[in-house]
Amino acid sequence: MDYIILDIEFNGRKFASELPMEVIEIGAVRLDASLNAVSEFSSLVKPVYFSKLNNFIKKKTGIPQDEIDVAPGFPSVIADFEAWLGDAGSFLLVTWGGEDVKRIVFDTRMHKLNETYWTGLHYFDLLKGYLRYKKVTNDVSVEAALLDLDIPAEGSAHRALDDARMTSEVFRKIFPDLDFELKQQYKDQFSNSKERRLVKNAVRTMLAQKKPQTWEALVESYLGEKIPLTDPRKAAELRDYFHSELDKKQ
Structure with a gap:
């Protein structure tokens, strides 16, 4: 079985709004059964709403506005991503927290696409796995986990592919101590x-x-x-x- 280390970036909004946040970048690393990186996926996504990135998002991610302006839309990118992923039973998705899968499901629904692929696959929350490994309860960032595990951080934080690469290093480091029986499937939550x-x-x-x-x-x-x-x-x-x-x- 392969392991797909996924990270996304999504746009925020400066003021409260009924309009949705949207995925603006998808990055993923495919690890084989021996935890070797064998391929990668990376794409920016042009949002429908808040297509002009606010200063916070631009500063946080470093994503240039001109690249977002010419990026493909979500339906095109998610189709390419699903084709790259392949059969959902051939891999286990690995995320840092549960927000990434949630955002993809939400955008799939917003664009009136079939969400079955995403609601049916299993994913493993590496953040929870790391907290169990460290026997702590407070959430930590990938960067903090790398520092704690004495792993050099490479790339730009808050760019999807770089974050996926860094997350894969944490995954490799603590892999023997992870309980994959605790894998999950997406479940709607109506409370925050x-x-x-x-x-x-x-x-x-x-x-x-x-x-x-x-x-x-x-x-x-x-x-x-x-x-x-x-x-x-x-x-x-x-x-x-x-x-x-x-x-x-x-």
Whole structure:
């Protein structure tokens, strides 16, 4: 089996907006079963919205505006990328966090393309694997992991292919200690990390103060108007998260 080390860059927005963020660069390194790099994929992507990169993104990534202006659109790039990847059962996708797969799924949906390829494949979150390896809980960047593992950082951070190359070095270094049974598939989430953290902290408070430990009590006393629960999918997801956290604490 091959291992595909994936990294993407996506555009941000200076002010809050209902318009979506979009993938603006895809980079990937293919490692064979012996962890040798055998091929690479790299492409810029011209976004539909926020086609003019703001100063933060330009400074962070170093991507020139004139190159974005002439880049192919997402449908063309993702078709080329899927062709390069090949059969989803022939490789395991490796990412640093879960955002990369999420952004690709979101852009696939935005362009009304078939998302089955991306929602059906398995990926391994190397960030979580690294945190388990180090027995720590705070997220770290790829650059910090390289420094900690005494691996020289080469290339430009926040350029997709260079980041994929650096991530592959971390992957090689800790490969024997990774548990690939913990691979994942994309799953929609209707709540964000801030909302889940609020529920988690509320569970801790409820237990410490010996208050009733029910979902209804949590909503009434801790969530209130802090989290809108009008979407039944979000409510169900947070309720399941509440019970999961309660079980862990008890």
